[in-house]
Amino acid sequence: MTSITIHKEHIKEHVQELRDALAIGIEQRPVTLGLHTSACSISLLELYLHKLGKIQSGTMVKHEWFKEPQAGQKVIPIAERKISVEFPHKEELFKLLYIIEDNRNKLIYGKPILSNIQATLESFRKLHAMIKEELAKEGEDIEPL
Secondary structure (H helix, E strand, O other): OOHHHHHHHHHHHHHHHHHHHHHHOOOOOHHHHHHHHHHHHHHHHHHHHHHHOOOOOOOOOOHHHOOOOOOOOOOOOHHHHHOOOOOOOHHHHHHHHHHHHHHHHHHHHOOOOHHHHHHHHHHHHHHHHHHHHHHHHOOOOOOOO
16 A cells, blocks of 8 residues: 555544534534644645655654744754755645644643634644645545545
């Protein structure tokens, strides 16, 4: 099985879980939303980078890399160091990933507030739509949200 096929299967599973959580209600499923938006975002990014030929098969992107850089930070952010290749919408995708990952632990382990849940879901929807559109240009289709 190719890495693209594996990523697509993972994305499909995550999206199905997100749909179920949305049907139940986002305030009742913050843990599910935190976990699956994070994991699915990383799978989407990996699929996109594999399809563009920017990373090799088997290369793993880790969600921990997307800790938002602080203003005036002198060290290059870890996501930039680990994913140094250029690709369309990189900056915007990384910003969305920073939001998703910033809220991930709040939703999974903390006492989530509605604004965090909504920000995570909105950022994920934008990231999903953007990558879906870019993959379509490459002849690849993914599970719709």
